[in-house]
Amino acid sequence: MAGRRVALKSVDWLxxxxxxxxNQRSMFNALKTRSDAIxxxxxxxxxxxxxxxxxVYRSTVAKAGMVDEFEKKFKALVIPEPTDTQTSAINxxxxxxxxxxxxxxxxxxxxxxxxxxxxxxxxxxIPFDQMTIEDLNDTFPETKLDKVKYPxxxxxxxxxx
Amino acid sequence: MLSxxxxxxxxxxxxxxxxxxGLVQASRSLHTSSQSLAPVPALPEKGGKVRHGxxxxxxxQLLYPKTGVTGPYMLGTGLLLYMLSKEIYVINHETFAxxxxxxxxxxxxxxxxxxxxxxxxxxxEEKVSKAQEVKDVAVASLAQAVEDxxxxxxxxxxxSMLFDAKRNNVxxxxxxxxxxxxxxxxxEVKRRLxxxxxxxxLHIRMEQEHMINxxxxxxxxxxxxxxxxxxxxxxxxxxxxxxxxxxxxAVA
Numbered sequence: 323m324a325g326r327r328v329a330l331k332s333v334d335w336l337x338x339x340x341x342x343x344x345n346q347r348s349m350f351n352a353l354k355t356r357s358d359a360i361x362x363x364x365x366x367x368x369x370x371x372x373x374x375x376x377x378v379y380r381s382t383v384a385k386a387g388m389v390d391e392f393e394k395k396f397k398a399l400v401i402p403e404p405t406d407t408q409t410s411a412i413n414x415x416x417x418x419x420x421x422x423x424x425x426x427x428x429x430x431x432x433x434x435x436x437x438x439x440x441x442x443x444x445x446x447x448i449p450f451d452q453m454t455i456e457d458l459n460d461t462f463p464e465t466k467l468d469k470v471k472y473p474x475x476x477x478x479x480x481x482x483x
Numbered sequence: 484m485l486s487x488x489x490x491x492x493x494x495x496x497x498x499x500x501x502x503x504x505g506l507v508q509a510s511r512s513l514h515t516s517s518q519s520l521a522p523v524p525a526l527p528e529k530g531g532k533v534r535h536g537x538x539x540x541x542x543x544q545l546l547y548p549k550t551g552v553t554g555p556y557m558l559g560t561g562l563l564l565y566m567l568s569k570e571i572y573v574i575n576h577e578t579f580a581x582x583x584x585x586x587x588x589x590x591x592x593x594x595x596x597x598x599x600x601x602x603x604x605x606x607x608e609e610k611v612s613k614a615q616e617v618k619d620v621a622v623a624s625l626a627q628a629v630e631d632x633x634x635x636x637x638x639x640x641x642x643s644m645l646f647d648a649k650r651n652n653v654x655x656x657x658x659x660x661x662x663x664x665x666x667x668x669x670x671e672v673k674r675r676l677x678x679x680x681x682x683x684x685l686h687i688r689m690e691q692e693h694m695i696n697x698x699x700x701x702x703x704x705x706x707x708x709x710x711x712x713x714x715x716x717x718x719x720x721x722x723x724x725x726x727x728x729x730x731x732x733a734v735a
Contacts, residue, residue, distance in 0.1 A: 331650070415649075
């Protein structure tokens with residue numbers, strides 16, 4: 323009946339706090355308070371309860387055999403451990419979160435590739451002071467004037483000027 | 484301009500040394516296609532070199548090998564004299580008008596040219612700097628976006644901590660619950676034992692009280708009226724004796 327040691331994985335709350343995105347900060351704080359409360363409660367309970375001094379009772383209680391019976395039954399009593407129903411749920415949650423996070427990271431990498439491509443375009447283009455109009459139109463296609471659709475100057479709708 | 488290009492390219496073919504520093508595009512030899520993949524050279528900032536404000540330097544360079552340094556001037560003077568003497572070019576009132584207009588134009592260009600050029604340059608530079616600013620902002624925001632994405636990825640990597648914390652909480656709750664059960668069992672057993680002790684103490688006390696009461700009652704009921712009278716008479720005689728004894732001591 324000796325208390326078992328809980329296998330706790332230590333959580334570095336400082337590093338954890340650093341990684342929390344700003345929009346989930348309140349949720350993180352709630353989790354932290356809850357965890358702290360649980361830990362405090364666990365720490366307030368001693369691991370083994372105060373032992374019963376059987377010899378005192380044996381000498382005090384007159385009825386013969388009663389204390390012995392108490393002791394025997396108390397020693398024989400096995401206290402059931404509470405069943406764990408949440409770990410499997412947490413594992414499922416983690417698997418799901420892993421999946422969504424990997425999807426997110428894939429998307430993020432794709433976005434980074436796109437950004438870098440645009441950055442490359444900016445870095446490799448001809449400097450503005452050495453550009454001709456054709457170079458400008460090649461680099462930024464939106465600056466090209468559509469002379470077929472708007473045959474007269476300024477070759478674009480007046481509203482866009 | 485095209486005629487000048489022909490002259491320039493001819494000179495370029497003849498002597499491979501580059502002639503006009505300004506005409507970069509034109510100083511390349513024609514009829515070659517191997518440079519199509521080469522990066523486009525920068526646009527010239529200034530026009531080609533000219534002499535006396537109008538005659539391209541390339542003409543002089545072209546004529547020097549054949550005629551020496553006075554050759555171009557000799558050619559020009561000879562051509563002019565030839566045109567005048569054969570009346571190909573006739574000096575009439577229009578020539579004077581052209582000279583006057585030319586003088587005024589040259590004066591205007593010399594006088595106002597630099598400031599107009601500065602103004603035009605300023606307009607152009609404003610445009611370019613605006614475009615450059617937009618480009619810088621775009622580059623900075625893109626770099627920032629890349630940075631943010633990487634940071635978000637790093638944050639997403641930290642999710643295992645959340646689940647560690649959750650599992651810890653569950654484990655701690657289970658342990659707390661188990662300990663509470665242990666404490667409850669021990670306390671209950673202890674309370675029952677204490678109850679037994681208290682019950683026993685109560686029994687002993689009540690037995691004692693009952694025994695005292697019973698003995699008292701029996702003693703009282705065993706006393707007969709005769710005994711009572713005798714004892715009262717005895718008490719009275721005792722009191723008398725006591726009274727006499729105290730009187731005697733008080734007198735003495």
